[in-house]
Amino acid sequence: MNMLNQKIQRTHYCGELTQEHLTQTVVVCGWVHYRRDLGGLIFVEIRDRTGLIQVVFSPVDKSSFAEGERLRKEYVVRIAGELRLRPEGTENKNTKTGTIEILAQEVNILNEAEPLPFYPDEYQNTGEDIRLKYRYIDLRRPDMLQRLMMRADIVHKIRNFLTNDGFIDVETPILTKATPEGARDYLVPSRITKGSFFALPQSPQLFKQLLMMAGIDKYFQVARCFRDEDLRADRQPEFTQLDIETSFLDENQIMQLMESMIRQIFETVLEVTLPNPFPRMLYADAMEKYGNDKPDLRNPLELVEIADLVKEVDFKVFHGPANDAGGRVAALKVPEGAQRLTRKEIDDYTQLVAQFGAKGLAYIKINAIEQGIEGLQSPIVKFLPIAVISAIIERVGAKNGDLIFFGADTKKVVCDALSALRNKIGHDLELLTGSWRPLWVVDFPMFEYDPLAKRWHAVHHPFTAPKVDDVSLLASEPGACVARAYDMILNGTELGGGSIRIHCPKTQQKVFEILGISAETAQIKFGFLLDALKFGCPPHGGIALGIDRLVMHMTGSTSIREVIAFPKTQTTNCPLTSAPSTVEAEQLRELGIRVNVSGKPEDAA
Secondary structure, eight states: OOOOOTTOOOOOOGGGOOGGGTTOEEEEEEEEEEEEEOSSOEEEEEEETTEEEEEEEOTTSHHHHHHHHHOOTTOEEEEEEEEEEOOTTOOOTTSTTTTEEEEEEEEEEEEOOOOOSSOTTOOTTOOHHHHHHTHHHHTTSHHHHHHHHHHHHHHHHHHHHHHHTTOEEOOOOSSBOOOTTGGGSEEEEOSSSTTOEEEEOSOSHHHHHHHHHTTOOEEEEEEEEEOOSOOOTTOOSEEEEEEEEEESOOHHHHHHHHHHHHHHHHHHHTOOOOOSSOOEEEHHHHHHHHSSSSOOTTOOOOEEEOGGGSTTOSOHHHHHHHTOTTEEEEEEEETTHHHHOOHHHHHHHHHHHHTTTOSOOEEEEESOGGGGGGGEEOSSGGGSOHHHHHHHHHHHTOOTTOEEEEEEEEHHHHHHHHHHHHHHHHHHTTOOOSSOOEEEEEOOBSEEEETTTTEEEESSOTTBOBSOOOHHHHHHOGGGOBBSEEEEEETTEEEEEEEEBOOOHHHHHHHHHHTTOOHHHHHHHHHHHHHHHTTTOOOEEEEEEEHHHHHHHHTTOSSGGGGSSSOOOTTSOBTTTTBSOOOOHHHHHHHTOOOOSSOOGGGOO
16 A cells, blocks of 8 residues: 555645646545546546545556555545646536546555445435434535535524624523423433433523523523424424523514524525515414415415305305304415316315315316306305305406315314415415515414313413513403514524513413413422512513524525434434433433333333
8 A cells, every 4th residue: 555644634625626726736635436447547536525626546656546446435545646637628517626636646545435335426316214324424425514514604603693793602501490391391310319300401491581680681592402292394303493582672673683693694605685674474464364374475375265255155164164253264266276287186185185174175166257157167166156256256366267275164274274285286386486585473372272171372482471561451361462472484484483571570470370370380390480580680582593494494405304414313213323222221220210111001110
């Protein structure tokens, strides 16, 4: 083996070499990405985190040529040689270094590689489980490395922005107290205090409020958070959020600050200019027009309320919800849908809305409005008076060739079903326009009622301040209370949510009371917070933004697993480390824990 002088260290990263370095002797380190042996010459592409550089091995230099013959994909090497222009006609315009190459002079094989389960340049047909099991190989892919480097750049810019604005980075505890929603907490047993448990934080919420009471004034943290819940493409059991809290600012000032930060990040990272200011939308308007509180404004489709038009019809599917205070009847017009959507696609959409509780999916195809009933195609037109149909067509603004879908059920079912349908059709028919559509959704309801549990729940969290200051009004009509809360939405994804917090002890106690949290339970769970509120608490508020979701969007990824170095699967497993796993019986005994694998009460300790 031709051993490179150990005193010679890397001089450049592969992707950083340019024509300015021509004729220089350069040293690069990395992995063999590709190798071509043309008999007289050997061409090797060396890869590091910055990109690729081509290395040429000439038989004139017998020593380096012999080493070039030994190289195989993913060998780890250090190579020294002269940087030169590629011969005319051999340039690669698709890469930054496509006009230059290194003529190898000295080669050091730092480590060989056995055949890999997959290679960084052929991952397209590799299943996600295999990619995660061998994540260290998966991360060698240039696009994965670029995502992680962009993530690091985004976090760096966030830190700089907030630090320059006077925010202080403070770390809060990872081992903390279980929350009232304890079923979603990851619990950590205490060896010293057997039978007691810490919880991993779902967020630093209470601690950051305490920091405001301590006078920190402007706090931030890039915080690790943990939540034991079912996963989706944008959820993980452990995730990273930007956590912010500040005193003496109202919701408008906090939103303006966050807008400035996000605009600056998009401008400096993607060279994209976002709107100034971000549009704002009332929660009630979002639910009425889009069926959810995080609408994708790139999609032009909107829901239209028609309950008042069908209250008197005999068609029970419409009549019932239209006359029920908890019901809703809404229409969704699809331009040119009568021409573009097949019967099979409509059947598929019917199955989609069924997942959200809808009992069916009524529709009307508008073939020729001027022909009256004869110009309509639908299984429901025979149940509706022509005057009602005409009023619906006029309200939704339908034209010949359009299709109208209907939702009629409880408000929740209609909103969930038609919202999902709107999103699916928007993507299927490629209706989305524009690249980036941020907005704020504001004026959320303070509480929502659970008829099964027969109790109120906080829409955001129990520390969110109401818009009303009178505690008696808060108690008399909880369902009418509006929260001083705000969510930042980007392209149909909630990047984060925040609120102005309760800083008055009486208001906090009343909110606990409405939520069914007794004074005794509140003292046990939140006594430290209630005590702190008594000792001079400033008005304060904050927000938490999902770093993983933000980076997912900015890198064009479809899942946050693509922007997290070592994510879990959708079953919360880690194929790389085989976590979660069982532990030795001795360790359990030391913790005072007995495992009930069966889940049967009689098998419990």
